[in-house]
Amino acid sequence: MPSVMIRKNEKGELLFYVAKKDLEDIVVSVETDTPETWGGEVEIGDGSKWYIDPISPPPAFPTTLRFKRG
């Protein structure tokens, strides 16, 4: 369960950053992304999938969350 920092880049896209792995990529899709909840399966630019239990209300970015490998 790596901790992942999620922040917005200048274009407003979400960036998925895992310090330990030097992995930084944009988030392409989030399973649940509504005003009430955020989370589920998250896919990032390199094609890998990660999972987090949906959080409600959605977290304010930037923030650090713990993801599971999906």
Next chain:
Amino acid sequence: MSNMTREETQSLIEEVLEVYPEKAKKIREAHLTVNDHTIEQSKKCIKSNRKSVPGAMTIRGCAYAGSKGVVWGPIKDMIHVSHGPVGCGQYSRAGRRNYYVGTTGINTYGTMNFTSDFQEKDIVFGGDKKLAKLLQEVETLFPLNKGTTIQSECPIGLIGDDIEAVAKAQNKETGKTIVPVRCEGFRGVSQSLGHHIANDAVRDWALDKRDNDDTFVTTDYDVAILGDYNIGGDAWASRILLEEMGLRVVAQWSGDGSISEMELTPKVKLNLLHCYRSMNYISRHMEEKYGIPWMEYNFFGPTKIEESLRKIAEFFDDSIKEGAERVIAKYKAEYQAVIDKYRPRLEGKKVMLYIGGLRPRHVIGAYEDLGMEVVGTGYEFGHNDDYDRTIKEVGDATLIYDDVTGYEFEEFVKKVKPDLIGSGVKEKYIFQKMGIPFRQMHSWDYSGPYHGYDGFAIFARDMDMTLNNPCWDNLTPPWHKDSKAEAIAAE
């Protein structure tokens, strides 16, 4: 564009790899590549931040070097104790030219070496007592110090000393900031992990000291300069540009920096990050905790300065945007004169770089402003994210080498035949003896600053001075002069 084609460069890599045993060859292969603009992500073409091949001579440093030398060392009003044997601190003492203002030994301590000078008995019985005594002595001898950091060297981690406890006890006594840093040299594969550990120590022991204190009067235009190490005065040359455009520089970390500037950084509106590799961790932390945005900028060469000033101004209102334009316009005549003078002398010259974690991509713009071309570049301790950023900066089919070994670098140079090499002091004399002009791109060869418009003028002069120095024609002794032409033909 490099004048070697993709195929030529690729076959050069293969040729150089020939001499390695099978296993080493496989490892090193992954660290050498030919730049390809079609690739978006560097991990598809190059491996980085991996352990060096045992036995191969590389150019890296240790985690202690990353913390003591780079991140903490230049905080001038703190005392940085090299905790462990005397050598690590003494042989690196004052090696980085981070300039600072102050009276050394009275209120600033940048170029001094403090060490606990471990002996056998400290290894056997533990060094905590010695450390506690040392910290008290420091208080008596240097009462104006604003705090102490304990920079662990290899043995500390191996014998398992509890430096945190000593630090806490001392902090209780004096109330000053005492930072234990677990940056033992054996941690990680290079100095890069030392930067990370040092950043984490800043976060845990120093950064939040003034969180509940609002006595510092802030403005809307407060910024902090992170990761500019003031080599030869770099940060000063950058600072004046920011101030001229109307910003207020509250903190200059690690380049004429002080602990109080560090503590005030969480109150700024924008963190300006020059060296991404060594300071991105703390910038990300401040973004998360205090909501301070950060941006990478590049103050090498007028093209990049102009881009960066505009990008910085984007974060502020119109008065700053106008300020940026004003600064650009003000210096235009100055840098144009520099380009007009030096470009004809340097046009078309080829440069090979091999530097630490930022400059292999950041200085490219400055060379291009002078009409020069970077034909090979590489990082000692860059990570994937650095190579991601590099792919876009260098030309297609350029040779890229990660954690290059002494042998590979020499062979590349022999084949690529650059007109100038920019790397560190360890590489300097080898290449100079091979007859190739060389500039130290870590310490600016005792010159500098190179940042900002003022720095660009010095940069251009230095490159010209080195490249067009008449001495390169006199390397062959007169009694060999006649046979020189034949020797080349025979090669």
